Amino acid sequence: xxxxxxxxxxxxxxxxxxxxxxxxxxxxxxxxxxxxxxxxxxxxxxxxxxxxxxxxxxxxxxxxxxxxxxxxxxxxxxxxxxxxxxxxxxxxxxxxxxxxxxxxxxxxxxxxxxxxxxxxxxxxxxxxxxxxxxxxxxxxxxxxxxxxxxxxxxxxxxxxxxxxxxxxxxxxxxxxxxxxxxxxxxxxxxxxxxxxxxxxxxxxxxxxxxxxxxxxxxxxxxxxxxxxxxxxxxxxxxxxxxxxxxx
Amino acid sequence: xxxxxxxxxxxxxxxxxxxxxxxxxxxxxxxxxxxxxxxxxxxxxxxxxxxxxxxxxxxxxxxxxxxxxxxxxxxxxxxxxxxxxxxxxxxxxxxxxxxxxxxxxxxxxxxxxxxxxxxxxxxxxxxxxxxxxxxxxxxxxxxxxxxxxxxxxxxxxxxxxxxxxxxxxxxxxxxxxxxxxxxxxxxxxxxxxxxxxxxxxxxx
Numbered sequence: 001x002x003x004x005x006x007x008x009x010x011x012x013x014x015x016x017x018x019x020x021x022x023x024x025x026x027x028x029x030x031x032x033x034x035x036x037x038x039x040x041x042x043x044x045x046x047x048x049x050x051x052x053x054x055x056x057x058x059x060x061x062x063x064x065x066x067x068x069x070x071x072x073x074x075x076x077x078x079x080x081x082x083x084x085x086x087x088x089x090x091x092x093x094x095x096x097x098x099x100x101x102x103x104x105x106x107x108x109x110x111x112x113x114x115x116x117x118x119x120x121x122x123x124x125x126x127x128x129x130x131x132x133x134x135x136x137x138x139x140x141x142x143x144x145x146x147x148x149x150x151x152x153x154x155x156x157x158x159x160x161x162x163x164x165x166x167x168x169x170x171x172x173x174x175x176x177x178x179x180x181x182x183x184x185x186x187x188x189x190x191x192x193x194x195x196x197x198x199x200x201x202x203x204x205x206x207x208x209x210x211x212x213x214x215x216x217x218x219x220x221x222x223x224x225x226x227x228x229x230x231x232x233x234x235x236x237x238x239x240x241x242x243x244x245x246x247x
Numbered sequence: 248x249x250x251x252x253x254x255x256x257x258x259x260x261x262x263x264x265x266x267x268x269x270x271x272x273x274x275x276x277x278x279x280x281x282x283x284x285x286x287x288x289x290x291x292x293x294x295x296x297x298x299x300x301x302x303x304x305x306x307x308x309x310x311x312x313x314x315x316x317x318x319x320x321x322x323x324x325x326x327x328x329x330x331x332x333x334x335x336x337x338x339x340x341x342x343x344x345x346x347x348x349x350x351x352x353x354x355x356x357x358x359x360x361x362x363x364x365x366x367x368x369x370x371x372x373x374x375x376x377x378x379x380x381x382x383x384x385x386x387x388x389x390x391x392x393x394x395x396x397x398x399x400x401x402x403x404x405x406x407x408x409x410x411x412x413x414x415x416x417x418x419x420x421x422x423x424x425x426x427x428x429x430x431x432x433x434x435x436x437x438x439x440x441x442x443x444x445x446x447x448x449x450x451x
Contacts, residue, residue: 216330217331219332219393222261223259227276230355232359233391238384239383243411
């Protein structure tokens with residue numbers, strides 16, 4: 001039991017040392033210590049991934065080496081830690097141990113993950129994994145997979161950014177349009193209200209004028225005294241003498 | 248809309264701003280003088296010389312024939328005023344006044360002894376004697392209260408200029424046309440006074 005415990009501690013210690021070593025960013029995007037890829041393929045892929053990194057800020061690391069953990073599930077968080085420490089941009093790690101059965105492991109990370117629907121992205125990656133297996137060769141087509149992942153990553157991250165920018169622009173235009181529309185509407189409203197008020201005032205004026213023109217005027221009835229024995233008129237008359245008409 | 252307070256009769260002196268004078272000697276008399284304190288003028292005395300039956304009073308009475316039938320415009324002007332002021336009855340009369348009778352006396356007698364077709368107190372008569380070159384305006388008891396004497400005097404003077412050039416119908420038409428705004432103004436003043444008086448009475 002003591003010997004077994006010793007070997008277990010030794011294995012764990014060796015793994016820890018390996019983990020510490022693997023956390024350093026690889027010197028190239030394709031890490032293939034066992035030369036499982038043909039040289040030309042590796043160089044071409046390396047060049048492709050470097051270009052993508054420089055132009056589109058998407059870094060795809062291809063690790064063709066043993067997993068840093070006993071199982072795929074255990075390896076995932078470790079790769080996430082690696083990726084986040086290696087790159088500040090959007091990144092992907094494609095891990096495949098030569099001789100492994102099944103599809104390579106693909107882990108992605110970076111700012112774009114916060115802006116996309118993760119489920120859709122995961123489906124995309126699964127599709128790529130399956131496509132990489134549809135080959136007559138005994139091992140998955142790592143070159144195809146790496147290129148596809150790099151393209152998808154670049155596309156998704158840029159598409160999101162473009163969409164957001166476009167949305168913001170559209171939104172701004174919409175706000176501006178709405179602002180102009182509101183302003184025009186307000187101006188029309190003021191103009192119509194003013195015209196209506198003026199028309200109403202004119203109508204009121206005309207109606208009042210018509211009413212006053214038709215209105216009969218009555219003097220107040222009064223109590224008066226008769227004078228000089230006259231029943232109808234007291235004789236307070238005005239008299240004017242004018243020059244005789246000219247012949 | 249008329250209430251009892253609005254139709255309430257108020258004393259004439261509330262509205263009247265002018266003075267009363269004798270139609271015979273033009274002396275100032277009180278508003279209820281039984282006869283003139285100076286000449287002792289009384290209608291019955293005038294009746295002795297002019298009779299007790301006056302003419303039938305119509306809108307146009309051109310006894311002197313100065314209009315030559317051109318009375319349509321005058322008739323229209325009078326009708327306009329009467330439509331606006333349904334209480335009023337305005338008339339025009341031209342005649343050659345006997346030398347021994349004063350025109351104001353004749354006008355006064357005509358209004359009192361003539362046959363009226365409406366309430367005599369609201370009658371107004373423009374009387375012109377082309378032979379003596381005189382024009383007078385005589386009003387019934389009720390109309391005289393509201394007529395502004397100064398404005399009427401100015402209007403008669405203005406119309407005299409038309410008569411001087413022989414344009415009788417033009418002058419008479421102008422008289423009634425210009426009388427309209429004078430009556431409107433008088434009506435406005437009277438209504439204001441009436442309201443104020445009723446308000447004061449209501450408070451009292």
